[in-house]
Amino acid sequence: MTINGVDLLVRRDDPRVCEVREVTVDEPRDGQAVLRIQRFAVTANNVTYATAGDVLGYWKFFPVDSTWGRVPAWGFAEVVASRSELLDEGDRLYGFWPMSSHATIEPTGRKGSRLIDATAHRVPLPPLYNAYLPAGAEDSRREELESLLRPLFGTAWLIADSLAQEGFHNAASVLLSSASSKTAAATAWCLAQYEHRPQIVGLTSVRNREFVERLPGYDETVTYDDLTTASIATPVVFVDVAGSAAVRESVHRHCESDLAFSLIVGSTHWENPGGWSGSADLPGPTPQMFFAPSQGVKRAEELGRGEFVRLVSTAQTEYTEVYGKSTEVRLATTPDMVVQAWIDQVNGNTDASTGIVATLSG
Ligand SMILES: NC(=O)c1ccc[n+]([C@@H]2O[C@H](COP(=O)([O-])OP(=O)(O)OC[C@H]3O[C@@H](n4cnc5c(N)ncnc54)[C@H](OP(=O)(O)O)[C@@H]3O)[C@@H](O)[C@H]2O)c1
Known part of the structure; x- marks a missing residue:
């Protein structure tokens, strides 16, 4: 049986350059299964996977060559051919896929439960990304929201939890960029659940100000332009969510010694990259990099895996209700629409109240 598919290829040195290429998907070998990727989310997080593809190894998951890469994305897929005793045709999984129509995995684990892809080149990569969860019967609306939110909510919960563990660094405010x-938004909501917590201040662009003001979780909203005149209670913890060097510098210069702690979460701003550390002459504390997969492993060990999963999933279920009300899902269902969605995301031409869910197997 021959499966015809497509890949969205992105240039590793310039995320704006991409093309959809037709491919023939190999039949599964012993132990493998081929899945049709039914839906995946496209957000700024995927842009970080591309911009940090070499530094953090994201190009290694679904390798192409030294020029082109397949950007990973979170979503749902269905088995269309299997020579694995753990997966039957029609089984469905949630996990980390390439932006493609199909993917091949070599699952290990117990039939019907969490599976791990043991394809040789993935074994050394962070385990969180190699895990696939059984997805059950298809439910489009729930899966669209879950594709958009699940990986990001886990990060948000871990950021709030790590700050709480440190007593919020005795700060009077937590300032979140992007x-x-x-x-x-999910981090602000998680922080707001703590009884004794600092003020939560959202730092955003003028165009997204009203949207941020409507979100639950933030006590105040400040635009990038107003940062230097805004009165933000000190000391301040800064959580740099999308990694703009200019924003990071203006926060550090404005707060100076009133900055108690500075955390870098993302690196989406490829046009003005802040990197994963502070420049030598940045006033205030040296920014620390936050890497959710490592923090997740640490907290699962400390709390016990069962309790950790219970805490995160209980909070996520509650937040998904909230998120569903503030977000409209937009579907990208043709290759041209997926290319446009990717380029818009890379260029920051996105509407914050919209979440893009794509498919290349339509
Ligand atoms: N460290 C980790 O383990 C980890 C895990 C998950 C996510 N993250 C990071 O969290 C960040 C947010 O991801 P997300 O998926 O939640 O984002 P998203 O919902 O797609 O965020 C879109 C918002 O981010 C800002 N933005 C994104 N790209 C931009 C660009 N090119 N130019 C200007 N503004 C841009 C804008 O916010 P404003 O207008 O408000 O500035 C925009 O409204 C990403 O950098 C991602 O890598 C890190």
């Missing part, structure tokens, strides 16, 4: 992003 406040309109799903990760920042």
Whole structure:
């Protein structure tokens, strides 16, 4: 049986350059299964996977060559051919896929439960990304929201939890940049659940100000332009969500010694990259990099995996209700629409109240 498919290829040195290429998907070998990727989310987080593809290894998951890469994305897929005893045709999984129509995995684990892809080149990569969860019967609306939110909510919960563990660094405010992003909004909501917590301030662009003001979680909203005149209670913890060097510098210069802690979460701003550390002459504390997969492993060990999963999923279920009300899902169902969605995301031409869910197997 021959399966014809397509890949969205992105240039590793310039995320604006991309093309959809037709491919023939190999039949599964012993132990493998081929899945049709039914839906995946396209958010700023995927842009970080591309911009940090070499530094953090994201090009290694679904390798192409030294020029082109397949950007990973979170979503749902269905088995269309299997020579694995753990997966039957029609089984469905949630997990980390390439932006493609199909993917091949070599699952290990127990039939019907969490599976791990043991394809040789993936074994050394962070385990969180190699895990696939059984998805059950298809439910489009729930799966669209879950594709958009699940990986980002986990990060948000971990950021809030890590700050709480440190007593919020005795700060009077937590300032979150890219406040309109799903990760920042969910972090604000998680922080707001703590009884004794600092003020939560969202830092955003003028165009997204009203959207941020409507989000639950933030006590105040400040635009990038107003940062230097805004009165923000000190000391301040800064959570740099999308990694703009200019924003990071203006926060550090404005707060100076009133900055208690500075955390870098993302690196989406490829046009003005802040990197994963502070420049030598940045006033205030040296920014620390936040990497959710490592923090997740640490907290699962400390809390016990069962309790950790219970805490995150209980909070996520509650937040998904909230998120569903503030977000409209937009579907990208043709290759041209998926290319446009990717380029818009890379260029920051997105509407914060819209979440893009794509398919290349339509
Ligand atoms: N460290 C980790 O483990 C980890 C895990 C998950 C996510 N993250 C990071 O969290 C960040 C947010 O991801 P998300 O998926 O939640 O984002 P999203 O919902 O797609 O966020 C969109 C918002 O981010 C800002 N933005 C994004 N790209 C931009 C660009 N090119 N130019 C200007 N503004 C841009 C804008 O916010 P404003 O107008 O409010 O500035 C925009 O409204 C990403 O950088 C991602 O990598 C990190």
